[in-house]
Amino acid sequence: MADVILDVQNLHTEFRRNKTVVRAVNGLSYQVRAGEAVAIVGESGSGKSVGVRSLLRLIPAHGDVVQGKAHFKGIDLLALSEKQLRTIRGKDISFVFQDAMTALNPTMTLKRQLTEHLIWHGLANKETATQRAIEAMTDVGLDRPEVRLRQYPFQLSGGMRQRAMIAMAMASRPSLLIADEPTTALDVTLQRQILDILKQKKQEGMSIILITHDLGVARYFCDRVIVMYAGKAVERAPMADLLAEPAHPYSTGLLDSTLEIGMSGQELRPIPGNPPNMAAIPAGCPFAPRCPLAEERCRVEPQRLEPIGPGRDVACWKVSEGLTTATPAAAAQGTHTTEMARR
Amino acid sequence: MVTIPAQNPLLAFTTQPMVRYLAARLVRMIFSLVAVSIITFVLLQMAPGNFADIQRVTSGASELSPAQASEVIGEFQTRYGDDVPAWKQYLKFMKGAIVWDFGPSYKYPNLTVQEIIADAFPVSATLALISVAIAVVIAIPLGVLAAVNHNRSADYIPMFLLTISRAIPSYLIALFLILLFSRQLGWLPTRGWPGLKESIMPVAALSVGSIAILARYIRSSMLETLRQDYIMAARAKGGGFRPVVFGHALRNSLIPFVTIVGPYLAGLMTGTVFIESIFGIPGLGLYFADAARSRDMPLLMGSTLFFALILMTMNLFVDLIYRMLDPRIGFETSGRR
Amino acid sequence: MAAVAATPADLPEAAKARGQYARAWDRFKRNRLALVSLVFVALLVLVAIFAPLIAPYGYDETNYAAIRAGFNTDGYLLGTDQIGRDILSRMIFSLRTALIIAIGAEAVAMFLAIVIGMTAGYMGGRVDQWLMALTDILFVFPSYLLIIILVTVFGRSELTIFVAIGISSWVGTARLVRAEVLRLRVREFVEAGKAMGANGPTIALRYILPNSLGPLLVALSFGIPGAIIAEAGLALLGLGVQPPTPSWGTMIQEGQQWVLVSPHLLIWPTGLFALTMLAFTWIGDGLRDAFDPQE
Numbered sequence: 001m002a003d004v005i006l007d008v009q010n011l012h013t014e015f016r017r018n019k020t021v022v023r024a025v026n027g028l029s030y031q032v033r034a035g036e037a038v039a040i041v042g043e044s045g046s047g048k049s050v051g052v053r054s055l056l057r058l059i060p061a062h063g064d065v066v067q068g069k070a071h072f073k074g075i076d077l078l079a080l081s082e083k084q085l086r087t088i089r090g091k092d093i094s095f096v097f098q099d100a101m102t103a104l105n106p107t108m109t110l111k112r113q114l115t116e117h118l119i120w121h122g123l124a125n126k127e128t129a130t131q132r133a134i135e136a137m138t139d140v141g142l143d144r145p146e147v148r149l150r151q152y153p154f155q156l157s158g159g160m161r162q163r164a165m166i167a168m169a170m171a172s173r174p175s176l177l178i179a180d181e182p183t184t185a186l187d188v189t190l191q192r193q194i195l196d197i198l199k200q201k202k203q204e205g206m207s208i209i210l211i212t213h214d215l216g217v218a219r220y221f222c223d224r225v226i227v228m229y230a231g232k233a234v235e236r237a238p239m240a241d242l243l244a245e246p247a248h249p250y251s252t253g254l255l256d257s258t259l260e261i262g263m264s265g266q267e268l269r270p271i272p273g274n275p276p277n278m279a280a281i282p283a284g285c286p287f288a289p290r291c292p293l294a295e296e297r298c299r300v301e302p303q304r305l306e307p308i309g310p311g312r313d314v315a316c317w318k319v320s321e322g323l324t325t326a327t328p329a330a331a332a333q334g335t336h337t338t339e340m341a342r343r
Numbered sequence: 344m345v346t347i348p349a350q351n352p353l354l355a356f357t358t359q360p361m362v363r364y365l366a367a368r369l370v371r372m373i374f375s376l377v378a379v380s381i382i383t384f385v386l387l388q389m390a391p392g393n394f395a396d397i398q399r400v401t402s403g404a405s406e407l408s409p410a411q412a413s414e415v416i417g418e419f420q421t422r423y424g425d426d427v428p429a430w431k432q433y434l435k436f437m438k439g440a441i442v443w444d445f446g447p448s449y450k451y452p453n454l455t456v457q458e459i460i461a462d463a464f465p466v467s468a469t470l471a472l473i474s475v476a477i478a479v480v481i482a483i484p485l486g487v488l489a490a491v492n493h494n495r496s497a498d499y500i501p502m503f504l505l506t507i508s509r510a511i512p513s514y515l516i517a518l519f520l521i522l523l524f525s526r527q528l529g530w531l532p533t534r535g536w537p538g539l540k541e542s543i544m545p546v547a548a549l550s551v552g553s554i555a556i557l558a559r560y561i562r563s564s565m566l567e568t569l570r571q572d573y574i575m576a577a578r579a580k581g582g583g584f585r586p587v588v589f590g591h592a593l594r595n596s597l598i599p600f601v602t603i604v605g606p607y608l609a610g611l612m613t614g615t616v617f618i619e620s621i622f623g624i625p626g627l628g629l630y631f632a633d634a635a636r637s638r639d640m641p642l643l644m645g646s647t648l649f650f651a652l653i654l655m656t657m658n659l660f661v662d663l664i665y666r667m668l669d670p671r672i673g674f675e676t677s678g679r680r
Numbered sequence: 681m682a683a684v685a686a687t688p689a690d691l692p693e694a695a696k697a698r699g700q701y702a703r704a705w706d707r708f709k710r711n712r713l714a715l716v717s718l719v720f721v722a723l724l725v726l727v728a729i730f731a732p733l734i735a736p737y738g739y740d741e742t743n744y745a746a747i748r749a750g751f752n753t754d755g756y757l758l759g760t761d762q763i764g765r766d767i768l769s770r771m772i773f774s775l776r777t778a779l780i781i782a783i784g785a786e787a788v789a790m791f792l793a794i795v796i797g798m799t800a801g802y803m804g805g806r807v808d809q810w811l812m813a814l815t816d817i818l819f820v821f822p823s824y825l826l827i828i829i830l831v832t833v834f835g836r837s838e839l840t841i842f843v844a845i846g847i848s849s850w851v852g853t854a855r856l857v858r859a860e861v862l863r864l865r866v867r868e869f870v871e872a873g874k875a876m877g878a879n880g881p882t883i884a885l886r887y888i889l890p891n892s893l894g895p896l897l898v899a900l901s902f903g904i905p906g907a908i909i910a911e912a913g914l915a916l917l918g919l920g921v922q923p924p925t926p927s928w929g930t931m932i933q934e935g936q937q938w939v940l941v942s943p944h945l946l947i948w949p950t951g952l953f954a955l956t957m958l959a960f961t962w963i964g965d966g967l968r969d970a971f972d973p974q975e
Contacts, residue, residue, distance in 0.1 A: 058579055061493070083583075090580030097579075102572035106671055107595055116590070117580035152670045168580070378817045383829060390833040510961035511954050512909045514916055518936065518950050526943045533939065616824060617913050621936065631825065632917040635832045643832070647825055654820045 005207055006032040006055075006176060011068035011078075013047070013054045022278045024050040024063070026231030029305075032176065037198075037208040039218030039239070041254065042228035045275050048211050051228065052178050056089050057082065072176070091121040094169035098181040100161035104153040104168075111149040114168045123172055136171040137164065140197050159190040166197060177201065180211045195220045215258040219243055224311070227251045230276050230286035233305060237312040247314040249291045285316070293318060368662070372655045379651045380440070380644070384433050387640050436644060445645035450637045456645035459630055464612075464649070466536070467619065467626035471611040474546050478553035479604065483593075485554070486561025491588060493566060502562070509555035514617040517548035521621075536624040545622045549611065560603055564596040571595075598668045605661030609654045704894060707970040714966025717959035724956060728775040737766035739773040740924040748942040758948050761931070762938055767948055770926040774949065777927040778908045778956075781842045785907035786900055788846025789853060794896075796850070797857025798884045802865065808858075815851045823848045827910055828919060836922050845910045853899045860892035894971035901964035905957050912953065928953050 013025035025047040032038050040048045054065045055077050070077040072093065077085065097103035105113060114136065115129035124132055130149065137145035140163040153161055162182065169177060179198060183191040199221035202208050212218050218225055218239070225242050227235040227250060235248040246252040253271035273290035276282060282289065288298040297317065305313040306320035314320060427435070439446055445456035485505075489498040508516065524531040524544060535541040568574065569592050577591045616628030623629075627646055634642035666672050708714055727734055736757070743764035746754045753759065758767040800811040818826075830844035864870060865888065873887045908928070914920040915929020916936075923930060928949050935946030 056579065058575060086581050086583055089578065095576065095579040097572060097576055099572065103576040105573040105591055107598065107669055116586065120581055120586065154671050375817050375820050379821055386829055386833050506961055507958060510958040514913060515950055515954055518932065518946060521939055522943055522946060526940055610822065617916055620917055632828065635828045636918055638832060643829060647829065650822050650825055651820045654822060
């Protein structure tokens with residue numbers, strides 16, 4: 001499709017420590033179109049965060065992107081040098097992190113933090129940079145931006161800090177925004193305000209990748225969803241389709257364990273068991289040990305994404321071979337108290 | 344903790360947090376100085392022989408005119424005479440100390456203690472300042488280099504070498520330098536101060552050990568900072584090595600660094616005593632050791648109080664700088680060192 | 681209930697504490713430099729203990745016929761000093777002085793640190809405030825000056841020197857102990873001990889101390905060379921142990937006078953001194969990494 005601005009193909013990222021190799025991302029593919037919001041959903045440790053950080057090589061030093069392609073506006077990001085990547089980071093692709101308290105430098109004023117990258121990228125000079133920062137702050141609903149610019153992160157409330165970080169990401173007017181659990185550290189009312197800002201940005205035409213463990217957050221404004229498990233996508237679907245009829249058993253489990261924003265009273269069913277050890281991923285379907293529908297074939301045969309509908313594919317032979325459609329809300333699931341990881 | 348109670352009427356006027364903070368610190372400093380003086384005085388009182396006895400023994404060795412000598416002896420008698428009870432001696436001493444008058448020294452009766460301090464302290468301070476300055480200038484890049492190359496050879500080779508200079512006291516380093524540069528190569532003189540050639544070895548001996556300690560500190564502080572989320576965030580904004588390492592990381596690593604350099608410098612000003620005695624540098628440390636050997640009580644008392652004052656002033660100074668550098672720490676909370 | 685021998689409550693904790701030390705030892709063993717250093721120090725200790733058996737000469741045996749003899753001359757392996765005493769023998773006996781000073785000083789320092797730190801941490805309130813005020817005062821008392829004053833006052837025997845060094849070096853460790861007590865006193869196994877009626881000192885010694893040996897051991901491994909450095913420093917200023925008792929500091933101080941003429945008077949003692957300090961630093965670093973393996 002012509003308006004695809006990000007096309008990630010078969011991404012593999014590994015972390016090596018001593019002799020153990022952790023395959024955090026293990027063949028991840030997805031696309032993001034212009035003006036589209038895509039959610040990447042999964043438990044902690046599913047590789048969703050590494051999957052996007054790998055694109056700009058923002059991973060710890062012992063990590064390595066070993067395979068794959070990631071075309072952003074026609075350029076393969078993974079083939080770029082560190083120096084070339086730097087011209088894209090924070091200019092064309094911006095990040096919003098989970099906790100603004102730690103992601104903002106505590107000893108620097110907002111002014112410096114909101115303007116320095118504009119100057120690095122040659123987007124503005126000192127005076128115009130301040131002007132752009134003020135605009136970006138107004139845009140995310142920070143009142144009295146001139147005053148805020150002189151303040152330090154610790155002088156702001158949690159919600160304001162998060163807005164300031166989004167303003168920082170926006171100030172360079174990037175074409176793609178990657179928001180990594182941007183609301184996890186916030187309480188419910190603040191979550192909604194931040195999501196409203198992101199929603200508005202999307203409506204203004206910005207592409208957004210939202211990384212979250214919470215489908216309730218993802219459904220708020222995302223068009224499509226990629227469900228990740230053990231370093232790869234197990235289902236890719238339009239958001240509405242997934243919510244109406246999750247195909248992969250893991251998606252079902254995820255949905256069943258999700259608390260709706262502003263909605264309560266629904267029974268939550270946590271997925272029993274734990275995500276696999278990423279240093280020793282099982283041979284067949286990695287979800288098989290926790291899957292209520294698993295059979296012998298699941299344990300031996302690797303699963304790949306197969307199309308099952310318009311813009312929709314799933315990595316489960318039971319679904320793609322039509323043996324089961326939407327997996328039933330797993331009645332067989334025990335009453336394990338394993339809670340879904342909250343981060 | 345010994346701080347002023349908040350309801351102290353004197354402090355009610357000063358609503359400014361910084362003024363209040365400073366006032367509290369000053370009162371604590373005075374309290375500590377009094378405590379140090381009492382401890383020192385009591386200890387010295389326990390020494391065999393009283394002040395006047397020792398004075399009688401040593402005054403014969405001094406080159407004073409008879410008129411001067413009788414004047415000095417009169418002064419000693421009123422300050423520390425046999426008939427003066429110990430607590431009165433102490434009060435007399437402290438009464439003088441308040442107006443910066445410690446009376447004459449025993450060993451050098453024609454000099455007052457404050458004159459000796461005024462002469463000798465600048466020497467020690469210069470030595471310490473130059474050494475620390477050199478050490479800081481070398482330690483910061485070394486520590487940063489090691490941290491950004493964490494677990495690579497640029498990290499552990501310098502750190503391994505620095506272990507050696509960290510393990511060995513400065514006086515041993517001084518002796519090794521003498522063995523090498525004076526005895527073997529004959530390049531540098533073993534004694535004399537001031538002078539460029541003469542000060543190379545003392546300064547080097549003091550800075551080599553400091554480099555190790557300071558670089559190690561910078562390295563671990565830097566490693567800690569580099570792990571922070573905001574460093575990742577700065578990289579995600581497109582920051583290169585320079586702005587990320589120097590703009591974001593180094594700045595925040597230097598804030599805790601300040602807290603150790605200050606007391607370290609103060610400690611060095613007193614700890615130069617060994618280097619001063621090896622190289623015959625007429626600093627306060629040399630006088631102090633001399634005073635200890637000849638039991639020059641006024642000089643011991645005076646210089647101990649002076650050193651404690653320097654140490655506390657330095658701590659206060661560091662605290663103020665720390666609070667200025669780190670916007671998160673205000674003056675409301677009275678921090679304790 | 682009487683003072684408990686082994687209560688059900690402390691058994692698992694005791695086992696955990698043992699496990700913690702076993703793991704630390706495993707980590708320490710993997711550090712080859714630290715292990716070699718430990719063997720080296722153990723050897724030095726043996727030499728110090730058996731000094732009279734090992735040393736070829738007495739430490740004050742002078743031979744005016746062989747003054748400042750060089751390497752391996754006249755049956756003196758490392759030569760003689762300015763009054764014809766065997767340098768090797770004096771170095772061996774100096775080890776003994778260093779050992780006495782180090783053990784004595786650290787015994788005094790550790791005793792003060794543990795008693796004062798435990799009392800402050802355990803009693804809390806006023807007692808804590810006063811004891812911490814005391815440490816604050818000693819903190820501004822430059823430690824070398826305090827040692828020098830104490831030695832001036834109480835004389836220059838080995839006993840007074842190590843007491844002086846001990847008295848001026850306990851403050852940091854006491855604060856460490858206090859912090860450990862504050863950290864541990866709220867743990868379940870301490871609470872359990874209290875519930876069983878164990879009194880303050882029992883809790884401190886039976887429950888808290890065994891769990892804070894790690895940091896104390898690290899403090900000790902840096903305190904020992906610190907004490908040796910302090911003693912040698914005193915000797916360098918002419919305030920060390922009274923002659924003819926040999927000590928590294930005295931040997932270094934005397935050697936320094938002859939550095940331009942007979943450098944071997946200085947080279948041997950300073951060399952061994954430096955090696956010993958290096959070994960202690962490697963042991964200390966190894967212990968710290970073993971007990972606190974974050975980095």
